[in-house]
Amino acid sequence: MSEINEKISKTFLSVKETLLLRNKNEDSVKIIAVSKKKSKELISEAYSCGIKNFGENYLQEALEKKESLKGKEIIWHFIGSIQSNKCKEIAENFDWVHTVDRIKTARLLSKYCPKDKTINILIQINIDCEESKSGVLEEDLMDLAKEIDSLNNLILKGIMVIPKNDTSEGLLKNSFNKTFLLSKKLQSKLIDADEISMGMTNDYKLAIESGSTMIRIGTGIFGERN
Numbered sequence: 001m002s003e004i005n006e007k008i009s010k011t012f013l014s015v016k017e018t019l020l021l022r023n024k025n026e027d028s029v030k031i032i033a034v035s036k037k038k039s040k041e042l043i044s045e046a047y048s049c050g051i052k053n054f055g056e057n058y059l060q061e062a063l064e065k066k067e068s069l070k071g072k073e074i075i076w077h078f079i080g081s082i083q084s085n086k087c088k089e090i091a092e093n094f095d096w097v098h099t100v101d102r103i104k105t106a107r108l109l110s111k112y113c114p115k116d117k118t119i120n121i122l123i124q125i126n127i128d129c130e131e132s133k134s135g136v137l138e139e140d141l142m143d144l145a146k147e148i149d150s151l152n153n154l155i156l157k158g159i160m161v162i163p164k165n166d167t168s169e170g171l172l173k174n175s176f177n178k179t180f181l182l183s184k185k186l187q188s189k190l191i192d193a194d195e196i197s198m199g200m201t202n203d204y205k206l207a208i209e210s211g212s213t214m215i216r217i218g219t220g221i222f223g224e225r226n
């Protein structure tokens, strides 16, 4: 078995086990393989092992790989920070955008979304109020959600977080729990916005236990990045 194949099997198994232990449905969590800085060959290999969702952070790099992987039924997720001048190409090329945190970005994605498609949107929340991180503050979530909900071609699907790294398991759990409650609050107004993109290689089990519906796994599938 190839290294990637082995890593993917392990990840599938461990996600399944975590879900079963929590009495959750086996398909209640989507695995997104984060392929930034990884080649199209590696993406292709992961695809043939059953991964359908791929996440990319850097537009130019993503577009080159996407072009060479045309024909595969890949669902592309944009998970990097968004500059306004990139919104057109992001709108044209991605099925999901996890990192919307300003109405300006949402309006541009809506404006440039091709007529025959819709884009699934997640609002990034700066859950630990870090200076260095993108994301809306929790008190601004509902206003942004309402505005996005009114835009054409966009479907508000839920929220995304990247908690503080190198923190204790206790604090991480607090951040995940806070995110879960914010998701419930959002769903009380927008019932279908029930996705929670949270959890990466080092913390996805805890994230799943805390209610995550989408985990973003890079290292755990492709190995270390250079």
Ligand SMILES: *Cc1c(COP(=O)(O)O)cnc(C)c1O
Binding pocket: 034, 036, 057, 079, 080, 162, 200, 201, 202, 216, 217, 218, 219, 220
């Ligand atoms: C790189 C990245 C990931 C994957 O991180 P790993 O620790 O390698 O799993 C997930 N989410 C975002 C937003 C990233 O930029």
